[in-house]
Amino acid sequence: MPDIKVIIPAMNEGDSIASVIADIPKIVSEIIVVNNGSTDDTVENAQKAGATVLTEDRPGYGYACLKGMDYIDKQSKAPDIVVFIDGDYSDYPEEMDKVVAPILEKDVDFVVGARKKSLREPGSMTPQQVFGNQLATFLMRLFFGxxxxxxxxxxxxxxxxxxxxxxxxxxxxxxxxxxxxxxRKKMAYIEVPVRYKRRIGISKVSGTVKGTIFAGIKILGWIFKYSIK
Structure with a gap:
């Protein structure tokens, strides 16, 4: 069996984190929740659900993901696959088998769970999220094919x-x-359609004006940075 580890960045996801952990398939060897400045019971609920809990005090989704990666780097045995999923229960963790399948069966390097409109619960993505995704992926098609x-x-x-x-x-x-x-590195990738539902709690990105603006700036900044290289 492949060794699969899951990294879940989490900030104030106390109401949802246990459900996310419970629905992750048993093929996963370790679930790593990175507490990113939570002021609720995220840590306690994640620990009770059986996850390894790390703490990253510097706020930021990337900081949390990098913390999880650093933890894995220091382990004696490297995993075969790392899965990233949010802690808000908007994804369906039980679909993880489907997301990792192209890696196991077709030797694909990277898989994105694509939130197809037909599989999304109405209202699960805000208009700014939908627009941002469409713009970013359009620019990636335009500049990088x-x-x-x-x-x-x-x-x-x-x-x-x-x-x-x-x-x-x-x-x-x-x-x-x-x-x-x-x-850029010409890795083999594929998208797998996944279901998507309304998250539990308020989004730290699309749920605030500041988060939406900064996310948009960051996304476009990365695209234009790579387009001129």
């Missing part, structure tokens, strides 16, 4: 390929940075 349709946070990648990417974004640009570097 990409086939991406989504910047979905539910994604899987071979661990050795993840290391090659040398990820660096600390905040909102994490997902688009990963996809741009996959394109």
């Amino acid at each position: 990409a086939k991406f349709t989504d910047l979905g946070p539910f994604r899987a990648i071979k661990y050795e390929k993840l290391k090659e990417l040398e990820m660096e974004d600390k905040t909102y640009g994490w997902t688009v940075e990963m996809q741009l570097k996959v394109l």
Whole structure:
């Protein structure tokens, strides 16, 4: 069996984190929740649900993901695959088998769980999220010939390929940075349609004006940075 580890960045996801952990398939060897400044019971609920809990005090989605990667780097045995998923229960963790399948069966390097409109619960993505995804993926098609349709946070990648990417974004640009570097390094990638539902709680990105603006700036910044290289 392949060794699969899951990284879940989490900030104030106390109401949802246990459900996310409970629905992750048993093929996963370790679930790593990175507490990113929570003031609720995220840590306690994640620990009770059986996850390894790390703490990253510096706020930022990328900081949390990098913390999880650093933890894995220091382990004696490297995993085969790392899966990233959000802690708000908007994704369906039980679909993880489907997300990792192209890596296991077709030797694909990187898989994005694409939130297809037909599979999304109405209202699960805000208008600004939909627009941002459409704009970002359009620009990636325009500049890089990409086939991406989504910047979905539910994604899987071979661990050795993840290391090659040398990820660096600390905040909102994490997902688009990963996809741009996959394109630049000509890694084999594919999208897998996944279901998507209304999240539990308020989004730290699309749920605030500040978060939406900064996420947009970060995403476009990464795209234009790579388009002029």
